[in-house]
Amino acid sequence: MSKGPYSEKVMDHFMNPRNMGEIESANAVGEVGNPACGDVMKIFLDIDDDGIVTEVKFKTFGCGAAIASSSMATELIKGKRVEEVLALTNQSIVESLGGLPPAKIHCSVMAEEAIEAALKDYYERKGEDPSIVDKMKENIKKDNPEGGN
Amino acid sequence: MAFLDNAAGTRPDERVVEKMLPFIKEQYGNPSAHFYPLGRESFEAVALARQQVAEFLGAKEDEIVFTSCGTESNNLALKGALNHPSRKDKKHVVISEVEHFSIQNPLIDYLNKGYEITKLKVDETGLINIEELKSVIREDTALVSIMFGNPEIGTMQYSDEIGKVCREKGVLYHIDAVDGAGHVKIDVNELNCDLLSIAAQNFYGPRGAAALYVREGVKLVSVLQGGHQENGLRSGSENVAAIVGMGEAARIAREEMDDYVPEMKRLQKKLWEALSNMFDFLHFTGHPDRRLPGHVSFWIEYIEGESLLMWLSLKGIYAASGSACSSNILAEDEEDLVASPVLTAVGVPDDVCAGSITFTMSKYTTEEEVDKVIDELPGIVKKLCEMSPAYNRND
Ligand code: FES
Numbered sequence: 001m002s003k004g005p006y007s008e009k010v011m012d013h014f015m016n017p018r019n020m021g022e023i024e025s026a027n028a029v030g031e032v033g034n035p036a037c038g039d040v041m042k043i044f045l046d047i048d049d050d051g052i053v054t055e056v057k058f059k060t061f062g063c064g065a066a067i068a069s070s071s072m073a074t075e076l077i078k079g080k081r082v083e084e085v086l087a088l089t090n091q092s093i094v095e096s097l098g099g100l101p102p103a104k105i106h107c108s109v110m111a112e113e114a115i116e117a118a119l120k121d122y123y124e125r126k127g128e129d130p131s132i133v134d135k136m137k138e139n140i141k142k143d144n145p146e147g148g149n
Numbered sequence: 150m151a152f153l154d155n156a157a158g159t160r161p162d163e164r165v166v167e168k169m170l171p172f173i174k175e176q177y178g179n180p181s182a183h184f185y186p187l188g189r190e191s192f193e194a195v196a197l198a199r200q201q202v203a204e205f206l207g208a209k210e211d212e213i214v215f216t217s218c219g220t221e222s223n224n225l226a227l228k229g230a231l232n233h234p235s236r237k238d239k240k241h242v243v244i245s246e247v248e249h250f251s252i253q254n255p256l257i258d259y260l261n262k263g264y265e266i267t268k269l270k271v272d273e274t275g276l277i278n279i280e281e282l283k284s285v286i287r288e289d290t291a292l293v294s295i296m297f298g299n300p301e302i303g304t305m306q307y308s309d310e311i312g313k314v315c316r317e318k319g320v321l322y323h324i325d326a327v328d329g330a331g332h333v334k335i336d337v338n339e340l341n342c343d344l345l346s347i348a349a350q351n352f353y354g355p356r357g358a359a360a361l362y363v364r365e366g367v368k369l370v371s372v373l374q375g376g377h378q379e380n381g382l383r384s385g386s387e388n389v390a391a392i393v394g395m396g397e398a399a400r401i402a403r404e405e406m407d408d409y410v411p412e413m414k415r416l417q418k419k420l421w422e423a424l425s426n427m428f429d430f431l432h433f434t435g436h437p438d439r440r441l442p443g444h445v446s447f448w449i450e451y452i453e454g455e456s457l458l459m460w461l462s463l464k465g466i467y468a469a470s471g472s473a474c475s476s477n478i479l480a481e482d483e484e485d486l487v488a489s490p491v492l493t494a495v496g497v498p499d500d501v502c503a504g505s506i507t508f509t510m511s512k513y514t515t516e517e518e519v520d521k522v523i524d525e526l527p528g529i530v531k532k533l534c535e536m537s538p539a540y541n542r543n544d
Contacts, residue, residue, distance in 0.1 A: 014456075015463065020536055031538065038499060039453060042538040059538040063455040067536065 006064060007098035013068035018075050021057045027125055030117025034110050039066055043074070043114040047122055051082045058114075065104035066111075072096050073111040082122075085115060086133065087140050151466045151518035155351075155443070156300040156328060156509040161394065162353040168397040169355060172390035180387050181378065191389045198396025202360050205399035206345065207336035214361045214379045215392050219327035220251035221372075222346035222361040223294075225382065226323045227255050229369030230292050230344070231264070239291035245269045245277050245306075246494040247299050249325055253490075269295070273496045274436040275304030279314060286318045297326040297340075298333070301469075301491045301507055302435030303444030305329065312341025321367065327351055327359075331402040332410055332442045343367045349391065353512070354398030358391035409512035413443040416510055416519050420445050423523045428530060434495060434505060443510030448497060451540040452533045454505055460529040461506075466522055469507040 006014070028045035039062030046055035056078050058070040073093050077085045090108040094100050100108060116137070120130035152160070172194060180195050182188030195215070203210045216222045230236065242259065244252055246268045256266050267285045269277045277295060286293070293315050298305040308324055315322035323344035326335050331352020337345055344367065348359035363369060363382070375384030417440075424431055430450035449457070454470040461468055492505055508522065534540040 014459065017536065040538050059536055061451060061537040061539050062453050064459050066453075067456060 005101045006068075007100075009072075009096070009098040010065065010068040010100065013071040013097065014064045017058075017067055017071040019057050019071065019078070020059070022059060023055055023057050026055075026057075028118040028122035030114045030119070030121055032110055032113045032117055034062070034066075034106065037063070039063065039107070039110065041066060041070055041110050041114045043070070043111075043118045045077075045115075045118050045122065047082065053077050053080055053082070053085055062110070063104070063107060065100050065107035068097055069093050069100075069108040069111040070114070073115060077115060082119060083136065083140075086119065086136050087144070088112065088115065151521045153508040153510060153514070153518065153522065154467045154469045155511040155514070156507065157469060158350040158356060159331075159353050159511045160513055161350075161355055162398060162401055164401060165354055165394045165397045169390040169394040172393050176389075180389060181376070191387075194393045194396075195387055195389060198392045198399075201396035201400045201403075202347075205330075205335070205403045206347070206362055207338050208362050209365060211380065212337075212363055212365055214363055214382045215387060215395075216359045216361055216379075216383055217357055217388065217391075218359045219249075219325070219346055219348035219351075221383075222327075222348070222359050223249065223251040223323075223325055224255050225361050225369065225372050226344040226346060227252065227292070227294065228372050229382065230321055230323070230367075231259060232370045233368050234370075235368055236291045239289045240264045241267065241287055241290045243267045243269065243282065243285055243290060243293040243295075243320075245271060245295050247271055247275060247302070247304075247491045248294065248296055249300075249327070252294055252296075252325060271304075271494050274439075275299055275302045275434075275491075275495050276436060276439070277306060277311070279307065279310055282311060283314050283318075286314070286320055290318070290320050292321045292323060294323040294325065296328070297324050297335070298329040298441040298444075299435065299491060300328045300441075300509070301489065301505075302446050302495060303440040303507075304436040305333065305439045305441060307439075308340050308342070315343075316341050328441055331398070331406065332413065334406070337362050337364070349395035349398050352398050352402045355391045355394040357388050358395035360395070405512075410442050413510050413512060413514065416514055416516065417443050417445055419516075420508065420519050420522060424526075427527060432497075434492065434497065441509075443514065444507070445509075446505065446507040448492075448505040449530060451537040452530060456533055457506060457529065460533070461522075461525070464521075464525045464529070466525060469509070470505055 023044040023046055026044035026046055028047055031042040033040045042059045044057045045053050048054050056074045058074050060067050060070045076088055090112040093108045093111055120133045123132055124130045176190050178187030178191040180192040183192040199210045199213050202213050271277050295306055295311050297308050312322050322342045324342045325346050327346055327348045330347040343364040345362040350356045371382050373384045378384050431447050434446045458470045
């Protein structure tokens with residue numbers, strides 16, 4: 001394929017999105033919208049009793065970068081523990097995709113935020129304070145000041 | 150491959166290319182050097198092209214100024230008219246909200262210089278209201294500039310009637326006819342205009358050649374300062390090969406338009422009808438009848454424009470999108486990802502503007518190309534709908 005603004009990885013995930021769909025019985029669902037472009041991303045997770053993401057699916061209304069970001073993000077968090085999932089930043093999504101055009105970085109941020117929203121939902125369903133997610137993220141950032149966006 | 154992005158530029162006619170080649174290779178003389186044969190040949194070739202373009206527009210030869218692109222023609226019309234000393238007290242300009250960026254953007258500077266710009270609203274079909282136009286023209290209106298046909302939504306204005314109003318009110322009238330020329334008869338007298346822009350690339354000529362029609366007696370100042378070329382209105386050595394190509398393209402369009410346009414309209418109708426039966430969540434944009442030939446534009450609920458455009462392209466179908474996201478994919482930051490002003494103007498909600506698609510045909514468009522769209526689109530839309538969190542239908 002000829003070189004366009006999107007890397008081959010992005011094109012691959014755009015054409016063959018991994019984990020696209022819904023999980024009816026998901027115990028964590030996060031949906032975020034992007035005011036810059038009106039796009040929407042929804043993430044469904046199955047988290048087992050050990051706090052491991054056993055299943056993940058997504059649905060996205062958005063540009064090529066948004067679809068590729070959601071697809072890549074689901075790949076990156078599958079089988080991971082909640083703490084590891086929270087450590088995922090949009091930057092690592094962008095890196096795994098082989099880069100994104102500058103105007104499209106925000107599409108990857110949407111993926112990070114959708115996952116965060118799903119984890120908040122997870123804790124809320126468990127009857128815990130969802131703001132624990134923010135605290136955990138803060139701690140991760142403290143330990144790893146380079147990360148985050 | 151199905152090339153349906155002809156508003157971005159048509160394939161040059163083979164005969165046009167043939168005519169251009171000698172002026173790229175051996176006939177490289179500068180038309181200003183008409184004292185020796187090499188220069189004279191170029192001089193005469195440009196003169197012939199001028200005659201051909203004039204005939205194409207129903208104009209006189211010395212009313213044609215060659216420029217390099219539609220943007221330059223529009224800039225020259227606007228700045229040339231507003232900057233002329235005879236209009237120094239006229240500081241009001243009327244345009245529509247669906248004008249091309251090459252009309253909208255130059256006017257920003259004039260706002261800072263104390264000018265007032267009235268942007269006429271369009272209705273949901275993309276037409277301006279002539280009565281409203283009448284009511285906004287004032288003593289100090291220097292210029293009215295309303296395009297002929299809109300490349301994004303296909304709507305053609307009643308340009309001749311707009312011209313009549315401007316005539317009555319004694320106001321200068323410019324038409325950006327870049328989209329339309331070569332597919333609809335453009336006659337500057339029937340349109341009652343004073344200035345009119347066309348570009349060769351939109352009617353089977355080369356990129357790099359365009360023209361501004363300037364009615365006899367209309368005073369403009371040059372935008373480029375330099376030599377005396379083009380009546381002093383466009384200094385700089387002529388792009389002879391491109392101008393020769395433009396002349397030939399104008400000749401062919403004038404002589405053959407009646408032969409190829411009916412077929413374009415037939416294919417347009419075929420595609421339109423197929424799309425209207427395809428999904429009930431597909432919405433056409435622009436005017437249903439007053440449309441540029443071969444122009445079909447729409448948006449689809451639940452589906453984002455860039456994704457649709459990319460999928461079409463992967464299937465070998467090349468189209469355009471009013472989508473901010475796709476058109477500005479190389480923009481430096483996301484601030485540039487705003488909804489298309491044209492789509493917003495015709496009332497398409499901001500967040501779905503991202504989903505608009507424009508197919509534009511040419512005289513080379515074939516039935517197979519249109520069939521390819523009809524075959525491939527349902528599958529692509531289905532795939533994107535499945536992926537879309539907004540789509541919750543079970544049918
Ligand atoms: S998600 Fe809207 S531009 Fe990428």
